[in-house]
Each structure stands twice: as C-alpha cells, then as structure tokens.
Amino acid sequence: MELAPGGTHTFTTGDSEWIVLPLGGACTVEIEGKEFQLLGRESVFAGVTDFAYVPRDARAQIASGAGGRFALAGAKCERRLPARYGPAPEVPVEDRGSGNCARQVRNFASADAFDCDKLIAVEVITPGGNWSSYPPHKHDENRPGAETELEEIYYFEIDGPNGFGYQRVFPSRVGGSDVLAEVRTGDAVLVPDGWHGPSVAQPGHAMYYLNVMAGPGQERQWRICFHPDHVESTGGYR
CATH class of the missing domain: 2.60.120.10 (Jelly Rolls)
Incomplete structure (x- = not known):
C-alpha cells in the first residue's frame, strides 16, 4: 500500500489479525484509541523496522505525514490479542x-x-x-x-x-x-x-x-x- 504525503488509510480487520509493516517511510497507526508511532525505514534494504499488530474485530487508521509504502500482512484467526507495538531493536x-x-x-x-x-x-x-x-x-x-x-x-x-x-x-x-x-x-x-x-x-x-x-x-x-x-x-x- 502506498500513501501520498498526508495520506491516510482506514480499514476494519474482520476475522483476521494484521501487522502494519513499513517498507519505506514512517507512519502513525491508530487502533481504537491507541496510537503507535512507527519510525519505519528508508527502504527494505536499509535494515529492520518497527511495526504494529492490529487484532481481529478492530478498526485501524494508518496516517503518514511524509508518505510512504506499507505492507499489510494478515491471516484469519480465532483469538483476539491486544494491539501492540513491535520495536525494531527487538527483531x-x-x-x-x-x-x-x-x-x-x-x-x-x-x-x-x-x-x-x-x-x-x-x-x-x-x-x-x-x-x-x-x-x-x-x-x-x-x-x-x-x-x-x-x-x-x-x-x-x-x-x-x-x-x-x-x-x-x-x-x-x-x-x-x-x-x-x-x-x-x-x-x-x-x-x-x-x-x-x-x-x-x-x-x-x-x-x-x-x-x-x-x-x-x-x-x-x-x-x-x-x-x-x-x-x-x-x-x-x-
């Protein structure tokens, strides 16, 4: 997914869990009142990145001030786990x-x-x-x-x-x-x-x-x- 500068993308997760993964650029992920600032990276070849986990049965918004490219990786699931931030140094x-x-x-x-x-x-x-x-x-x-x-x-x-x-x-x-x-x-x-x-x-x-x-x-x-x-x-x- 590509966002122009100032762009946003809103989605509902349904019966799937998702990870928002910056490919190039930074963003903010808001999930039901929780906000995660993703520092991201310049490109996938620049190193690891931080990321956000979005649980099933939730509504999320991705916003990027400078624009960027982001992967949404998801799978159908059964359990609803909490929304979380994944720090890059812990990868x-x-x-x-x-x-x-x-x-x-x-x-x-x-x-x-x-x-x-x-x-x-x-x-x-x-x-x-x-x-x-x-x-x-x-x-x-x-x-x-x-x-x-x-x-x-x-x-x-x-x-x-x-x-x-x-x-x-x-x-x-x-x-x-x-x-x-x-x-x-x-x-x-x-x-x-x-x-x-x-x-x-x-x-x-x-x-x-x-x-x-x-x-x-x-x-x-x-x-x-x-x-x-x-x-x-x-x-x-x-």
Missing part, C-alpha cells in the same frame, strides 16, 4: 546459510519472536547472485512434530533499477502447484502447497522478500520438510 536477525546460499532473515513475527494467533511473518534479504529459500522445502500437511500445514505468500522487492529474480514452486502431490516466476519489485508469488525454492537473486541486485504464512492447525510453528533429492544441501541452509 531477531539471523544470518542463515553459507557461501552462495547465505542470506539474512529478519524474524520480526516468527513463532518464537512475536505472539500472534495464526500469523507468521519474516523478511529475507538475499545478496545479488545468491540463492535462498533453499534447499527446496514444504509445509503443506500436518505431521505432528515434523511438519505444519501453512499457506504462504512471497512479496518481492529488488534493489536497483531493472533488477529481477526467480522463484520456483513445484508439486508435492498430483495436481499440486507448479510455478517458475520471474519476479520484480511489487510482485508476489502464492504458495498454497508444494515444494518451494530456490529464490534466485540476479547478480548485482540484492533481493528482498516478505514471507507471510498461516495455517488451520492449532500449533503456530514453522516446521518444514526438505526435499529428499536435495537434503544433502542442508549445510548451506544452516
């Missing part, structure tokens, strides 16, 4: 992988970092020329202790003009999702099921993506299964 930042699989993961709303009912969300920065979301993995069935059923959205931004990347999704079952997408800033790839990865960054152009996940199970955890043909590559993941 866990993880350097994951090694070599040409190295990337940075910002776990701002991972299951272990921030309390939501269903929603899980993280940001990933992949250096130019590197692969991330690798080895291919899936989370499309519930296997207690081994895998959680989660649908997922990838939202992309590419650093620099004319940059692009690629995202692969392939079937884990007959008739499953099968996608090879060229992605640029503003593009999204849906992963309702299937193996997904790699996410490939063009040399010279870092790639950002926002992962938003949720599922029907009672356990809010990111438990994944690596593709058996690529399980030897998990060293690059760790």
